[in-house]
Amino acid sequence: MSKTVIEVMNLRKYYGDTKAVDGIEFDLREGEVLAILGPNGAGKTTTVEMLEGLRKPDAGKIEYFEERLPPSSERVKEEIGVQLQSSSFFEYLSVKETLDLFRGLYRKSIPSKDLIKEVSMEDKEKTYTKNLSGGQLQRLAVAVALVNDPRVVFLDEPTTGLDPQARRMLWETILALKKKEKTIILTTHYMEEAERLADRIIIMDYGKIIARGTLDDLIDSIDAENIVTFGVQGEDPVPGEFLDMEGLQHVENREYSVTTRDVERILGRLFERSKRFGLLLDDVTIRKPNLEDVFITLTGRKLRD
Amino acid sequence: MSRLWNFTSGLFKSEIREFQVMFWSFIFPLILYFILTSVFGSFYESDTQGVSFRVGIVREENLAGFGKIIDEVIEGISSEGGPFVKKEYGSIDDALVDLREGRQDIVLVIPAGTNAKMTNALALTVGEVPLRVHYISGKESSTIASSIIEEVINEVNLEIERRGEGDFLDIVSETRVVSAIEEKPFDYKEYIFPGVALMMILSVALLNSPIGLIQYRVSGVNKKLYTTPLRSLEYFAGHFFKLIMTMLISLVLLYLMATFVYRVGGSIFDIRFILTLLFSMIVTISFGLMMASFSKKLSTVAVLGQSLYAIMMFLGGLYFPVFDLPWGIRWLVYALPTTYLVELSRRVMGYQFAPLSIGWLIAVPLIWTTFSLVVFAVNFKKVMGYE
Numbered sequence: 001m002s003k004t005v006i007e008v009m010n011l012r013k014y015y016g017d018t019k020a021v022d023g024i025e026f027d028l029r030e031g032e033v034l035a036i037l038g039p040n041g042a043g044k045t046t047t048v049e050m051l052e053g054l055r056k057p058d059a060g061k062i063e064y065f066e067e068r069l070p071p072s073s074e075r076v077k078e079e080i081g082v083q084l085q086s087s088s089f090f091e092y093l094s095v096k097e098t099l100d101l102f103r104g105l106y107r108k109s110i111p112s113k114d115l116i117k118e119v120s121m122e123d124k125e126k127t128y129t130k131n132l133s134g135g136q137l138q139r140l141a142v143a144v145a146l147v148n149d150p151r152v153v154f155l156d157e158p159t160t161g162l163d164p165q166a167r168r169m170l171w172e173t174i175l176a177l178k179k180k181e182k183t184i185i186l187t188t189h190y191m192e193e194a195e196r197l198a199d200r201i202i203i204m205d206y207g208k209i210i211a212r213g214t215l216d217d218l219i220d221s222i223d224a225e226n227i228v229t230f231g232v233q234g235e236d237p238v239p240g241e242f243l244d245m246e247g248l249q250h251v252e253n254r255e256y257s258v259t260t261r262d263v264e265r266i267l268g269r270l271f272e273r274s275k276r277f278g279l280l281l282d283d284v285t286i287r288k289p290n291l292e293d294v295f296i297t298l299t300g301r302k303l304r305d
Numbered sequence: 306m307s308r309l310w311n312f313t314s315g316l317f318k319s320e321i322r323e324f325q326v327m328f329w330s331f332i333f334p335l336i337l338y339f340i341l342t343s344v345f346g347s348f349y350e351s352d353t354q355g356v357s358f359r360v361g362i363v364r365e366e367n368l369a370g371f372g373k374i375i376d377e378v379i380e381g382i383s384s385e386g387g388p389f390v391k392k393e394y395g396s397i398d399d400a401l402v403d404l405r406e407g408r409q410d411i412v413l414v415i416p417a418g419t420n421a422k423m424t425n426a427l428a429l430t431v432g433e434v435p436l437r438v439h440y441i442s443g444k445e446s447s448t449i450a451s452s453i454i455e456e457v458i459n460e461v462n463l464e465i466e467r468r469g470e471g472d473f474l475d476i477v478s479e480t481r482v483v484s485a486i487e488e489k490p491f492d493y494k495e496y497i498f499p500g501v502a503l504m505m506i507l508s509v510a511l512l513n514s515p516i517g518l519i520q521y522r523v524s525g526v527n528k529k530l531y532t533t534p535l536r537s538l539e540y541f542a543g544h545f546f547k548l549i550m551t552m553l554i555s556l557v558l559l560y561l562m563a564t565f566v567y568r569v570g571g572s573i574f575d576i577r578f579i580l581t582l583l584f585s586m587i588v589t590i591s592f593g594l595m596m597a598s599f600s601k602k603l604s605t606v607a608v609l610g611q612s613l614y615a616i617m618m619f620l621g622g623l624y625f626p627v628f629d630l631p632w633g634i635r636w637l638v639y640a641l642p643t644t645y646l647v648e649l650s651r652r653v654m655g656y657q658f659a660p661l662s663i664g665w666l667i668a669v670p671l672i673w674t675t676f677s678l679v680v681f682a683v684n685f686k687k688v689m690g691y692e
């Protein structure tokens with residue numbers, strides 16, 4: 001088993017009555033990607049910022065590396081790279097100058113050119129940061145997080161606000177880092193992001209970890225049910241009798257989903273009823289549950305409203 | 306060290322590229338220098354050619370008899386519309402002190418024995434009656450005043466002759482040169498230079514500096530910096546050097562203008578004068594840091610900065626004398642560090658406006674600096690932290 005890079009014990013941070021982080025524990029192993037998934041206000045940012053040494057925990061412990069260093073130690077600061085949820089830089093420095101400024105703060109660093117290429121900002125190299133778009137600023141923030149070739153990378157919602165192409169590109173960057181054995185902590189509300197990138201996932205809600213494990217672990221934890229989704233064409237509205245089925249949920253418009261352990265029985269019933277009511281089925285799919293389904297099962301709410 | 310330099314130069318670049326900074330720190334002071342010199346420079350110059358000179362009269366004996374003619378002359382020249390304003394002194398020492406410190410342009414002494422000499426001269430129909438004139442050579446108003454007196458005495462002699470009261474009598478003036486304590490010809494362009502220079506320094510120290518610090522905290526730039534190995538001491542050192550660099554550039558521009566446009570003399574290149582400016586930088590930067598440590602919000606620090614900037618500039622006597630203000634606000638004049646700083650620079654140039662010794666001029670700003678830095682050190686987490 002690989003080395004433990006960070007160990008988090010009974011971490012707690014309250015803001016008045018708000019239990020932003022309420023006694024969480026986890027550890028992070030060398031070279032793994034850990035995704036922290038949760039709705040707004042779940043405590044993701046508070047958690048990572050305590051790990052980054054930006055916020056002081058009310059209780060609990062954070063230890064880095066074999067030496068069990070606190071986040072405030074200089075060694076740790078040399079070895080971590082941080083992308084904050086909202087980034088701002090010196091407004092009148094260009095992209096390249098910003099990278100150079102931050103490179104200068106570390107003992108070791110990656111050439112600015114390489115970083116600019118990594119986040120595809122060659123054409124913005126000389127642009128002042130105040131003139132970058134939100135997504136460009138976000139990409140610059142990721143590049144800045146990598147200037148010191150960090151051993152541990154923190155990415156707080158790195159793809160929020162990115163267009164689909166930029167998002168996919170950033171995923172490539174993260175996968176490349178993973179190949180280089182970097183340890184990465186990533187927060188997100190995109191299940192797809194967690195599903196694609198993470199070795200392990202932590203789901204947070206109201207400051208607590210409500211589930212954790214690999215993607216498979218999490219999905220297995222909801223009893224390995226299957227999900228059948230389908231659309232209905234024809235008579236409007238869809239007759240209530242047609243929809244009278246256990247585990248059925250309305251997705252949107254005329255689309256529905258049914259959670260079940262017995263796919264065959266559900267499909268049989270659907271075809272039988274469509275014939276009876278003279279309705280047409282389309283887009284019938286059978287899929288494994290995803291993280292969203294896990295979250296809904298655990299909390300009764302959707303991850304994103 | 307290279308880490309600090311790299312950080313400082315980054316901060317500096319981002320600072321001076323801002324139009325606000327460019328304008329207020331570099332361009333505005335030059336405009337102000339121009340305006341002040343154009344408006345007040347000629348005003349002060351015409352004043353020296355002056356409507357009236359100040360003459361101190363010292364009577365070692367009161368004039369009587371024929372000697373009264375001298376009184377009449379004195380009354381004549383110091384009457385309304387005359388070239389002199391006179392003040393009578395009881396002792397020569399008092400009069401000379403005022404002359405040295407610039408409160409009189411000349412001192413006219415009527416020596417003991419003048420009456421006797423006048424009478425003698427009348428009786429013997431020949432003789433000199435000496436009057437003494439003390440003036441300061443090299444001080445324009447004093448030199449002019451003394452030649453006017455000379456001229457007046459000649460006129461009186463001619464008049465006596467014409468009236469036929471005796472071609473024998475000759476009132477003469479013995480002139481004595483007195484050296485001034487602070488005296489040198491007053492040059493407005495030079496006088497205002499330390500004022501404008503301090504205003505420049507003040508604008509960087511009280512506006513750019515605290516606003517910059519709070520802005521970096523509010524915007525989150527600081528937060529990102531705290532995740533790096535940069536130490537807080539390095540952060541503030543970088544900030545400090547950035548300010549010094551900005552101030553130096555603006556001072557260089559001001560020096561160029563003073564030298565090549567206004568031909569201000571060597572006094573501004575005196576190393577002691579330059580040291581007073583560096584001293585002012587350190588004092589005002591400390592003050593600005595203290596201000597920043599009081600403010601959580603950008604608007605607070607901006608209002609605080611603007612107000613203190615204006616107060617320190619005007620009540621600190623940067624542009625005009627403030628020691629005649631009513632006591633209701635004069636206490637503020639005495640409380641402000643800028644009062645002492647600008648006076649210190651001017652004292653080094655050879656002017657004296659404030660009734661304060663050099664010791665006070667250095668001690669009060671030092672007390673402010675110490676106090677500011679202590680307050681800042683106690684509060685600085687507020688400036689640095691963001692939680």
Ligand SMILES: Nc1ncnc2c1ncn2[C@@H]1O[C@H](COP(=O)(O)OP(=O)(O)OP(=O)(O)O)[C@@H](O)[C@H]1O
Binds near residue numbers: 018038039041045
């Ligand atoms: N500085 C603070 N002062 C007061 N409350 C805070 C502070 N920071 C966070 N909180 C509260 O703590 C809770 C957790 O916030 P946090 O930013 O960690 O959530 P998050 O999971 O990152 O959410 P998001 O997905 O919106 O970024 C929220 O209820 C938030 O209002």
Ligand SMILES: [Mg+2]
Binds near residue numbers: 044045046085156
């Ligand atoms: Mg967050």
